[in-house]
Amino acid sequence: MIAILVTGGTFDKQHNELAGTLTFKETHVPEMLRLGRCRVDVAVRQLMMIDSLEMTDADRRSIADACLASAESRIVVTHGTDTMVDTARTLAKVMEGKTIVLTGAMVPYAFGSSDGLFNLGSALSFAQALPAGVYIAMNGRAFRWDDVRKNRETGVFESL
Amino acid sequence: MIAILVTGGTFDKQHNELAGTLTFKETHVPEMLRLGRCRVDVAVRQLMMIDSLEMTDADRRSIADACLASAESRIVVTHGTDTMVDTARTLAKVMEGKTIVLTGAMVPYAFGSSDGLFNLGSALSFAQALPAGVYIAMNGRAFRWDDVRKNRETGVFESL
Amino acid sequence: MIAILVTGGTFDKQHNELAGTLTFKETHVPEMLRLGRCRVDVAVRQLMMIDSLEMTDADRRSIADACLASAESRIVVTHGTDTMVDTARTLAKVMEGKTIVLTGAMVPYAFGSSDGLFNLGSALSFAQALPAGVYIAMNGRAFRWDDVRKNRETGVFESL
Amino acid sequence: MIAILVTGGTFDKQHNELAGTLTFKETHVPEMLRLGRCRVDVAVRQLMMIDSLEMTDADRRSIADACLASAESRIVVTHGTDTMVDTARTLAKVMEGKTIVLTGAMVPYAFGSSDGLFNLGSALSFAQALPAGVYIAMNGRAFRWDDVRKNRETGVFESL
Numbered sequence: 324m325i326a327i328l329v330t331g332g333t334f335d336k337q338h339n340e341l342a343g344t345l346t347f348k349e350t351h352v353p354e355m356l357r358l359g360r361c362r363v364d365v366a367v368r369q370l371m372m373i374d375s376l377e378m379t380d381a382d383r384r385s386i387a388d389a390c391l392a393s394a395e396s397r398i399v400v401t402h403g404t405d406t407m408v409d410t411a412r413t414l415a416k417v418m419e420g421k422t423i424v425l426t427g428a429m430v431p432y433a434f435g436s437s438d439g440l441f442n443l444g445s446a447l448s449f450a451q452a453l454p455a456g457v458y459i460a461m462n463g464r465a466f467r468w469d470d471v472r473k474n475r476e477t478g479v480f481e482s483l
Numbered sequence: 484m485i486a487i488l489v490t491g492g493t494f495d496k497q498h499n500e501l502a503g504t505l506t507f508k509e510t511h512v513p514e515m516l517r518l519g520r521c522r523v524d525v526a527v528r529q530l531m532m533i534d535s536l537e538m539t540d541a542d543r544r545s546i547a548d549a550c551l552a553s554a555e556s557r558i559v560v561t562h563g564t565d566t567m568v569d570t571a572r573t574l575a576k577v578m579e580g581k582t583i584v585l586t587g588a589m590v591p592y593a594f595g596s597s598d599g600l601f602n603l604g605s606a607l608s609f610a611q612a613l614p615a616g617v618y619i620a621m622n623g624r625a626f627r628w629d630d631v632r633k634n635r636e637t638g639v640f641e642s643l
Numbered sequence: 644m645i646a647i648l649v650t651g652g653t654f655d656k657q658h659n660e661l662a663g664t665l666t667f668k669e670t671h672v673p674e675m676l677r678l679g680r681c682r683v684d685v686a687v688r689q690l691m692m693i694d695s696l697e698m699t700d701a702d703r704r705s706i707a708d709a710c711l712a713s714a715e716s717r718i719v720v721t722h723g724t725d726t727m728v729d730t731a732r733t734l735a736k737v738m739e740g741k742t743i744v745l746t747g748a749m750v751p752y753a754f755g756s757s758d759g760l761f762n763l764g765s766a767l768s769f770a771q772a773l774p775a776g777v778y779i780a781m782n783g784r785a786f787r788w789d790d791v792r793k794n795r796e797t798g799v800f801e802s803l
Numbered sequence: 804m805i806a807i808l809v810t811g812g813t814f815d816k817q818h819n820e821l822a823g824t825l826t827f828k829e830t831h832v833p834e835m836l837r838l839g840r841c842r843v844d845v846a847v848r849q850l851m852m853i854d855s856l857e858m859t860d861a862d863r864r865s866i867a868d869a870c871l872a873s874a875e876s877r878i879v880v881t882h883g884t885d886t887m888v889d890t891a892r893t894l895a896k897v898m899e900g901k902t903i904v905l906t907g908a909m910v911p912y913a914f915g916s917s918d919g920l921f922n923l924g925s926a927l928s929f930a931q932a933l934p935a936g937v938y939i940a941m942n943g944r945a946f947r948w949d950d951v952r953k954n955r956e957t958g959v960f961e962s963l
Binding site: 333336338344430433434436478 | 813820915958
């Protein structure tokens with residue numbers, strides 16, 4: 324059993340056609356799991372639905388609390404890419420004995436040509452195969468929380 | 484460095500609009516890797532482009548030969564789902580010391596609502612994280628070659 | 644009020660993921676009208692769901708009967724492209740005083756990159772704007788039933 | 804020959820993945836015409852690429868000038884939906900003897916589930932079939948410029 328904790332990010336943004344803006348509504352994770360014909364036993368919990376640039380320390384603590392409280396020892400966290408590394412660091416300070424994989428997307432899943440489905444397949448797989456620790460799964464790779472940064476010029480995650 | 488060996492299957496089928504049929508042309512794997520913003524160092528090689536129901540023993544031997552000859556010790560094989568388990572068995576007989584992950588799709592990537600991108604993200608991740616052995620990555624899970632079958636009623640891969 | 648008579652064709656084909664074949668299930672016309680935010684008052688009737696290469700004279704007569712019986716004087720008929728011209732000729736022989744527009748698609752709507760949505764928008768518009776007569780709306784153009792053929796080399800409809 | 808004058812609007816917005824915002828780059832009209840297998844003889848001209856809420860009187864005059872200067876007597880104008888009716892009114896004041904059809908979209912074409920392709924098929928068809936005048940083609944219907952408003956609650960265009 325794997326927990327999927329949803330926090331928002333580009334991954335889950337969608338287009339509000341009356342306002343003409345990017346906004347959040349429901350998470351797309353259950354629909355993505357259906358599309359991927361995923362048969363991993365998962366529990367999806369929506370913790371918050373925010374842009375990671377607006378994530379506060381209190382938000383990060385509540386994600387950490389949810390990871391600590393989770394009965395599952397393997398956890399995927401969907402997250403905006405801009406501060407994903409910060410949240411990974413917060414989680415690494417308090418977690419022990421669980422495999423936690425953060426992932427997200429550069430393009431909203433709802434926009435058709437998204438990297439989200441690829442990343443979700445990747446994150447769920449790394450969450451099953453990697454030993455306890457906190458990781459970021461982006462660009463088809465898994466990075467340890469203390470050896471990763473988002474290159475803001477290219478939008479690509481890379482080792483330090 | 485991971486080798487991706489392409490053999491065809493539903494994964495790569497597309498619609499021939501003049502004939503109104505499902506056919507093969509080029510593999511979609513490079514386009515899928517771009518969409519997934521994949522930055523894993525991969526070498527894509529197209530071995531054949533066939534429906535797995537038409538795959539012969541000679542075809543399976545040539546896939547095994549390509550795995551043996553491959554300089555990469557981590558290999559993803561894209562394959563039709565109908566006889567994926569048979570090919571996995573063939574590979575398991577001759578391979579040693581390499582991690583080989585077979586994957587495919589129930590819906591062609593070119594058809595928009597495909598499980599292919601999810602499966603490719605999953606297979607590439609398992610190929611990086613699992614120890615040497617032959618596996619099938621479908622439905623978000625990784626199965627050992629000797630503990631998996633495709634349920635033909637549901638289209639889902641499951642343990643024996 | 645416009646009647647939309649559904650007969651099948653590539654327009655409505657979809658992928659059967661257990662069999663790996665192209666088949667018919669339900670028509671996609673209502674979903675397409677929703678996607679197009681269509682607010683034209685329409686009545687969708689599914690007459691048959693077949694490949695137009697398999698359409699018999701009896702099938703064509705039943706389409707003609709449905710057009711004659713229709714209370715609406717403006718009618719769109721969705722149809723396979725291969726024999727669309729034949730059905731248009733059959734309809735032209737018996738119809739008077741109604742605007743009938745046949746349309747279809749080269750790529751199934753369900754496959755993501757289809758011409759179907761463009762053609763449906765085109766056909767519904769020509770059906771509202773053109774005088775009584777039988778027409779084919781394909782490739783953004785409207786052709787009179789007696790001045791059109793499908794070029795089988797290119798898949799494009801053209802004047803004689 | 805039909806002129807397609809591009810001014811921007813939701814129709815042509817796309818997702819900037821580095822900034823996480825909706826922006827303009829190139830127009831998608833040529834790609835949409837390819838997808839629709841359109842064989843109407845068209846000349847696509849990009850006049851500006853802006854949100855219609857930011858359109859000034861000077862912008863509207865330049866659209867009117869382009870319509871007046873156009874050698875083609877049938878013209879499609881792609882436009883944001885918020886002030887489409889205002890631009891239609893401006894065009895109606897100066898145009899005579901040409902068929903001008905404004906259209907747009909509630910969802911960007913680039914986002915997969917857009918009404919844009921349906922609307923483009925509709926607008927091009929109305930532009931061919933309607934007599935001289937200024938019209939808005941949205942929701943599968945054609946409205947005269949002086950009998951239409953956008954309902955801001957529903958996002959739907961309706962008669963006065």
